[in-house]
Amino acid sequence: MTERIVVVGAALLDGDRLLAARRSAPPELAGRWELPGGKVEPGERPEEALVRELREELGVDARTVERVPGEWPLRPPYALQVWTARLEPASAAPAPLQDHDGLRWLTPGEIWDVDWLDQDIPAVREVATRLRAGERAGADAGEPPQAAADRD
Numbered sequence: 093m094t095e096r097i098v099v100v101g102a103a104l105l106d107g108d109r110l111l112a113a114r115r116s117a118p119p120e121l122a123g124r125w126e127l128p129g130g131k132v133e134p135g136e137r138p139e140e141a142l143v144r145e146l147r148e149e150l151g152v153d154a155r156t157v158e159r160v161p162g163e164w165p166l167r168p169p170y171a172l173q174v175w176t177a178r179l180e181p182a183s184a185a186p187a188p189l190q191d192h193d194g195l196r197w198l199t200p201g202e203i204w205d206v207d208w209l210d211q212d213i214p215a216v217r218e219v220a221t222r223l224r225a226g227e228r229a230g231a232d233a234g235e236p237p238q239a240a241a242d243r244d
């Protein structure tokens with residue numbers, strides 16, 4: 093029997109900006125953008141895994157804030173869960189130390205400007221919806237052009 097393995101992704105926020113990370117490997121994912129994170133190790137809580145992965149991959153000191161409702165299938169046996177997270181005040185700025193070769197802080201209006209991994213789009217859409225709901229005025233987080241078609 094194959095166990096499901098949780099991959100945790102961070103919706104790392106700076107104000108209302110979301111950090112997107114461009115994967116450098118493996119070849120089939122390289123060049124596409126994702127929420128930084130990684131696999132939860134045996135005995136580890138997802139939030140701990142996320143803080144560890146953000147330290148390893150980006151060199152930052154971050155804390156998780158809340159779970160983004162939902163779970164999104166990746167290639168079996170993996171499934172993506174997402175937490176919002178913020179940098180601790182004394183944290184270094186994120187740097188692409190491991191697994192990534194580019195980082196971008198996206199304003200709500202820029203969220204769909206990067207080529208997200210297909211499997212991340214539903215999760216990013218949920219994050220965008222929550223950011224938009226948290227706004228009192230101003231920019232619109234929008235949705236990807238294919239969102240309406242996907243809803244058939």
Ligand SMILES: Nc1nc2c([nH]c(=O)n2[C@H]2C[C@H](O)[C@@H](COP(=O)(O)OP(=O)(O)OP(=O)(O)O)O2)c(=O)[nH]1
Nearest residue numbers: 099100101126127128129130131166170209211212
């Ligand atoms: N981190 C992350 N991985 C994702 C996302 N979307 C997605 O399909 N994946 C895939 C890529 C990988 O096959 C798997 C997680 O791998 P990873 O390479 O980030 O995890 P890890 O750091 O624990 O990797 P490793 O120890 O095996 O090197 O999930 C995402 O948004 N974030």
